[in-house]
Amino acid sequence: MTTDHAPSITGTAPSATRARDHSLRRRKRTSNALVLAFLIVASVIMAAPFLWMAVSSIRDPTELAQVPMPLIPKDLRLENYSEALGRAPFATYARNSLILATAAAALNVVFASACGYALAKLRFRLAPAVFGWMVACIMIPFYATVIPVFLMVRHMPLFGGNTLMGVGGTGWIDTWWALIVPGAVSPFMVFLFRQFYVSTPSELIEAARLDGVSEFGIFTRIITPLIRPGLLTVALLSFEAGWNNFLWPLLVTTSDELRVIQVGIASFRQEASTDWHLLMAGTTLAAVPMIVLFLIFQRYFVQGFASSGIK
């Protein structure tokens, strides 16, 4: 009988419990320390390229040629930054990147949210097919679509001297339209928004409908405010994509007045040589806005990904 041989719970029990608690606490502390150590190592590994970039941006070019290269720069060469800024009209490039990134963020939030809401909450027969098409679009690489999109931009009717049939002029080539419009809605952002909206309670929508709120009102005033982290996540991702965009702006612009910062950074690389110290300085400068944005909004960003179910 188990009851006959069961250990007495009087006398020894508190000390056994304490020992077990102590052991559990010690195990938890050890496990926390291990996790912390792992995270520190992983963080250093992840941050190393950025740290290396920042450190290289203040090195003398002759130091970059040393083998082995000293970990800490011997002389700080801050003039790398002024020299890098003098190589190209970076103020114009940065302004253009900012406009492009901001427009991408704003337009994706507006249009992709509407599309995501419709796919998640409105009942129509083609919804699954449209959603499947959106997911399929995510899988198509940009290179595969670049020429068709370029043709659409170039043959935009009644723009840039084009006729109604889209010929005779240059369409949207070398204009802000070409830079902004093709990136105004991304299938990935639609997918992301759809995931956010799926998790919102449909009962609220039904109640609002019963109260006579219009569909647009439900979308803007009732449901969308519930996915604020999602809005920020999409805004940040779109801003980042706009800020880092290189190939498309290069293809559809010809004048310096419309070139973006990533194109400017490419000017440090020539066919057979690269000014690494200037390239690192330029890249560090270009990375700063994104790092600052992520530092400010990281809480919402992580929350957004967590609630969308794609973390």
Added chain:
Amino acid sequence: MSLTRRTLLAASGAGAVAVGGAACGSGGAMDPSVPLDIDVADADLSGSIALLTPDFVGDDRAVLDDDVIAPFAKRTGVDVSVDQVDWNKLNEKISTGIAGGIIADVIMTGVGWTQPFAEKGIFAEIPADFIEGLGYDESVLVSTRYDGRYYSLPQALDLRFIGFHPELLEKRGIDSPPESLDELAQAAEELTGDGVVGLDFLSGSAGSARQAFVFLLYAFGGTMFSDDGMAPRLHEEPGRLALQWMLDCMDTGAIDYSIQAAEGQPSPFQQKTAAMSLVSTGNWPTWQTMTPDLCEKGAVGTFLLPSGVDADPVMFQGGTFISISSLSKNKDAAAAFMKHMLDPDILGKASAATGKVPPTPDIPETDGIRSNLLMTFGLDNLPYAGATEGGSAAYMEVRGNLDGIVETCLTGRATVDQTLADMKKLCDGAISRI
């Protein structure tokens, strides 16, 4: 009128047809058979042209704007806008431009690019008598022709040969440069040891594995394609000898495949862990910035790649070529600008800025040119610059994949025979799609 599903579909269909028709119609204006008129008087020129260039980046841009374009614009009244594109994205820029029917009037490309774009009718023919009048060496004109006609002209060259550290050769008792590939292999073997590799041929500091192979192919008397560009030749005997020479050198340790110059790292030659190396005239600005001691007189010796078949030594020719778009609506101004860019004074100024070698030694000598030891060596040996990539209209399709095929041989994943067969297959496939 109410918008029914049927009217919406009909409108969408009509729109798609209109856009498609417009897109297809964009290429109809091409007429590459009309030769350019190079001799239009300045007073008869007007309007504007666009220049697409992968060169003149960074600080050099001011030279393009102020010293090259401004005098032309002042003289002719033609406005020149510049579209600057990274070398790595130049092909994409031209390709999308061609697809959209919008391409710059004056286009700068690389060696090996002329035939593919000429075959597609993108480049306008340049009159032969104009080119003959320039007095350029035949070696720099080989890559400008397609089907016996000229479609481009070299504006700046990037030449490759062998550089060596004189003190390392002296230490081993080698007092004169090798005169054959056998001698080069032997010297490289003797120089190998004590942490130094005899010959850095593959680290990528002066080009890719593909370019190293092509360089040797010419040294063994081969070419990449037949004269008409419609049959591959790189898989024939000189190709076999070129691959085998590299493999034999790797066997003796004279060439070490494992030393690769990571991006941003100084090359093994700059680190003096390679006694000899393929060097490019384009390496000079990097040496000046990172290892200025190499730029001092006598610090580095140079010689051409010796022949493997008792012929002349060879120099590899890369560079920037200039062409006129057959789609240009202002061909006269574009041709005048090309002529202006090839003026000896302008070539000298451009060369001083970009560090690239002018295609002719007949330019005003400047401090920049005189002090650039690699450039002066290249200029002195221009007639030997016969090793060039390309030669076929299919080459743009071949160049990227050829690198991988050469690499599979050098890493032992394919035999020489398999590699040559793969090269032939790659070229045949690309040629069949012309």
